[in-house]
Amino acid sequence: MPEPIEVRFSCIGDSSIGKTVLLYAYFHDMYGPESEYDESLGFSTDLTLNGTKFLLYGQDSDASVTNEILRSDLYEKVDVILLCFSIIDEKSFLNIETRWIPEITKLAKDVPVVLVGTHGDYRVDPPEDTTLVSKEQAEELVTRLQLYKYLECCTKTKEGLSDIFNAAATAAHERMLTKGRSGRGRGGDGGSSCEIM
């Protein structure tokens, strides 16, 4: 029986856009006040996709942390990045291009990025006086910045969550198959070894 393929992710994006809630909803089936969350639980799970087993694990992040060492730790040996914005917060979408992609390019060049739109429930019932970020805008950004994929979710109902983590594992796996694991994260050189299966 082959060992599962380890896929390490980091969840990045502006503050208050739903990163932590998303992770607890998917990994622990919880949706509630942040005070109820238990950091010691961590974020890891087994996942099987088309017969391939993965051990998916990773970390949350805090946009207010600007310390360079702590920020670069977020990208250390990372296989895939979940880059999040809220569809009801245009600034968080603009920051994808102006703040987060430059940081990723610097610290985790060539690591696949899954763009995630949170607060998906507002697609059907938008708050008053709010212009939603459209799927077309997000998809245009994915094409222009050569990101892996755009996916939307609603953590309240868990809609779209599995697709996000399936895409993350698939994106990481595809990259491992072409570049090998030594290309992971910061400082990787995209070596040729491949430990898959």
Ligand SMILES: Nc1nc2c(ncn2[C@@H]2O[C@H](COP(=O)(O)OP(=O)(O)OP(=O)(O)O)[C@@H](O)[C@H]2O)c(=O)[nH]1
């Ligand atoms: N309606 C709705 N609210 C959501 C959804 N996901 C998250 N929220 C709410 O969005 C707010 C922010 O969520 P957090 O997960 O704390 O945001 P964060 O990105 O981790 O924020 P920081 O830790 O400050 O970086 C909370 O009040 C959540 O309840 C969603 O899918 N729908």
Ligand SMILES: [Mg+2]
């Ligand atoms: Mg958080």
